[in-house]
Amino acid sequence: MADAYWRYGDGRQPAIPPLAGKRSRSDYDLPGGHEFAGYFPRDDDRGAPRMARDTESIGASYDRYLRNAQISSFGGGESGRPMTGGMTGRPVEDPRIMGIEGMDLSMAGKGRNMGFGGGRPEKPLPSDASNTLFVEGLPANCKRREVSRILLYIFRPFVGFREVRLVSKDSRHPGGEPLVLCFVDFGTPAQAATALDALQGYKFDEHDRDSADIRLQFARYPGPRSGGGSRGKR
DNA sequence: AGCACA
DSSP states (O other), X not given: OOOTTOOGGGOSOSSOOSGGGOOOGXXXXXXXXXXXXXXXXXTTOOSOTTHHHHHXXXXXXXXXXXXXXXXXXXTSSSTTSOOOOGGGSSOOOOHHHHHHHHHHHHHHHHHSOOOOOSOOOSSOOOTTOOSEEEEEOOOTXXXXXXXXXXXXXXXXXXXXXXXXXXXXXXXXXXTOOOEEEEEEEESSHHHHHHHHXXXXXXXXXXXXXXXXXXXEEEOSXXXXXXXXXXXXXX
16 A cells, blocks of 8 residues: 555554663763764664664654644555655665654554544644745754755655755855755645644754754745645635 | 755
C-alpha cells in the first residue's frame, strides 16, 4: 500500500529496545557545538541500534501531535506514489528509522483509527500560508547532506510531504560559513500549516537548552512549484 | 537574521 516507510502495521517491532545499554549519553555530548557528530551515524555503520537514544526526544516531541493529528499515509491522496527523497535522489530506506517510527506509530495504528482525510485543521490557515515552508535555525556546522537527512527525517511523516530542497547561500556575516536555506514542500497549504504548528520551536536536543531550535515560516514566494501561487480568499 | 526553485 503505502511506501515502505510505513511498515509499522506489521507489528514486528512493538517497542524499541531502551538504549540497548550500550553507550551513555555523554558520548555524544561533545563540547563545542558538535551536537550532530553522533546524531546520524554514517552510512557504513548500520545495524547498531544506538539511534534509539537520540530519537527518543524526537519521538516524545512528536507524540503529543501524533495522538490527535492526521499523520498518516492513508487517505493522503497521492500516498501511493513512491517518494524519491528529494535532493538525495533516493529514498531513505534505513531500517532503523522505520523501526523507530514504528515505535510511536504502532500505537496509533493498532489502537486508533487513523482514517483521517488529512489536511483538516480546526484552526483557520494564516493568510500567508503556502505549500512551502521555510526552515531556519539549523546548526551551521551541519554538512549539507546531514541537513538533508535531518529534515527528511523530521518532515516526512507528515501528510502531504513532498520534498526537501536545500539551497546554499553565502553568509551575510563576513567570514561566516555559507548558510543552507531549507524549503519543504507539501501538497497543500493546510498540510504545510499542520507540520509548521507541530514542529515550531522544535529543539534538536531537548536536554540542551543551547541547542538549535528550528524556526518555521511559510515561504514568501512559493512560486509555480507550489501549485500555481493562487491562494487566499477570492 | 537570512527566502530559492521553476
